[in-house]
Amino acid sequence: MNKNIAVLRGDGIGPEIVNEAIKALDKIAEIYGHTFNYSDVDIGGCSIDKFGVPITDEGMNICKNSDSVLLGAVGGPKWDNCPPEIRPEKALLAVRKELGLFANLRPTCLFLQLANASPLKQEIVGNGIDLMIVRELTGGIYFGKRFTEEKNGELEATDYMTYAESEIERIGRVAFDSAMKRRKKLASVDKANVLDSSRLWRKTMHKLAEEYPEVEYSDILVDNTAMQLIKNPSQFDVLVTENMFGDILSDEASMLTGSIGMMPSASLSSTTLGMYEPIHGSAPDIAGMDIANPLGTILSAALMLRYSFNMAKEADAIETAVNAVLDEGYRTGDIYEEGTKKVGCKEMGDLVMQRIK
Numbered sequence: 001m002n003k004n005i006a007v008l009r010g011d012g013i014g015p016e017i018v019n020e021a022i023k024a025l026d027k028i029a030e031i032y033g034h035t036f037n038y039s040d041v042d043i044g045g046c047s048i049d050k051f052g053v054p055i056t057d058e059g060m061n062i063c064k065n066s067d068s069v070l071l072g073a074v075g076g077p078k079w080d081n082c083p084p085e086i087r088p089e090k091a092l093l094a095v096r097k098e099l100g101l102f103a104n105l106r107p108t109c110l111f112l113q114l115a116n117a118s119p120l121k122q123e124i125v126g127n128g129i130d131l132m133i134v135r136e137l138t139g140g141i142y143f144g145k146r147f148t149e150e151k152n153g154e155l156e157a158t159d160y161m162t163y164a165e166s167e168i169e170r171i172g173r174v175a176f177d178s179a180m181k182r183r184k185k186l187a188s189v190d191k192a193n194v195l196d197s198s199r200l201w202r203k204t205m206h207k208l209a210e211e212y213p214e215v216e217y218s219d220i221l222v223d224n225t226a227m228q229l230i231k232n233p234s235q236f237d238v239l240v241t242e243n244m245f246g247d248i249l250s251d252e253a254s255m256l257t258g259s260i261g262m263m264p265s266a267s268l269s270s271t272t273l274g275m276y277e278p279i280h281g282s283a284p285d286i287a288g289m290d291i292a293n294p295l296g297t298i299l300s301a302a303l304m305l306r307y308s309f310n311m312a313k314e315a316d317a318i319e320t321a322v323n324a325v326l327d328e329g330y331r332t333g334d335i336y337e338e339g340t341k342k343v344g345c346k347e348m349g350d351l352v353m354q355r356i357k
């Protein structure tokens with residue numbers, strides 16, 4: 001297959017970690033007979049420095065016309081005082097909106113080799129954690145009308161949380177389809193005991209559940225979910241939820257695994273076009289030192305193969321290689337413990353690449 005990939009290295013450690021993901025993709029192309037064409041697009045602070053905007057129209061067009069987008073991370077102290085309309089993060093929101101990326105998938109997997117890095121007790125994480133959070137990304141309270149007004153002699157602020165049935169249904173389908181490809185268990189997270197938007201969410205999910213009889217479906221309140229993620233995370237397979245609940249729960253879940261450097265994410269649209277990036281930021285404190293963990297980005301590239309290019313075997317090959325490297329005891333500084341072998345970002349990327357079969 002021939003695929004065009006927009007490569008958005010971004011700022012801080014972005015270029016270092018994306019380079020390692022590209023090594024893995026190139027190895028896949030070589031072994032499995034694919035061609036990946038890369039187009040570089042500046043995004044974030046580096047684009048502000050060059051062009052005065054966090055992403056140019058031309059860059060955005062390259063993203064739109066690609067088969068998928070691979071992103072490192074954006075931002076850093078140098079651009080913290082930029083005016084809000086040209087801050088580095090603005091580019092991320094713009095890409096999500098322009099590409100219609102309404103579904104954010106965050107697989108949260110505790111690699112058993114790294115169980116000591118989890119802040120949870122061994123008896124809780126011992127069964128492993130392998131869950132997927134499917135978060136609605138373009139609706140809800142983050143995109144609703146908001147305003148502050150003076151009322152009764154004081155300021156009052158309002159944020160609207162709105163969901164249309166069609167928005168709920170389309171994210172619901174992504175979640176049910178994900179569950180079908182995994183352990184066929186789906187929990188829909190809401191606050192239906194209080195919120196109207198959650199009641200509509202629940203009703204729509206129930207209707208969809210009838211179309212997926214093989215999926216073991218349940219409803220769970222968001223407050224209980226926050227508690228259960230700490231108490232017994234291995235009970236979950238796929239969780240689906242609205243934008244703000246997903247924002248909070250996915251950060252909570254990522255911490256269960258102990259290292260932010262390991263976690264990938266995928267943002268999907270209604271076509272096969274998606275954006276793939278690690279969940280962490282640009283880590284300016286370690287940029288340019290060749291010590292960043294590239295595995296979250298390499299695993300994001302695997303998600304790209306699986307979700308945008310329908311290359312499940314190839315995605316498995318990358319994930320297996322990452323596991324092999326961890327089994328052999330190689331660790332970047334963030335996941336290092338005594339008795340393991342410390343390696344830098346480039347060496348970690350090389351080790352994974354060499355083990356891709």
Ligand code: NAD
Nearest residue numbers: 073074075076077261280281282283284285286292293334
């Ligand atoms: P961060 O995720 O960049 O870093 C938090 C801590 O984790 C740091 O100590 C960092 O060194 C470490 N870390 C992160 N990724 C790592 C990796 N791959 N390997 C080893 N260690 C790693 O979060 P922050 O410090 O709050 O933010 C830094 C900048 O990144 C800010 O400008 C922020 O706005 C931006 N940011 C960007 C994104 C994105 O591009 N999607 C997301 C979050 C934050």
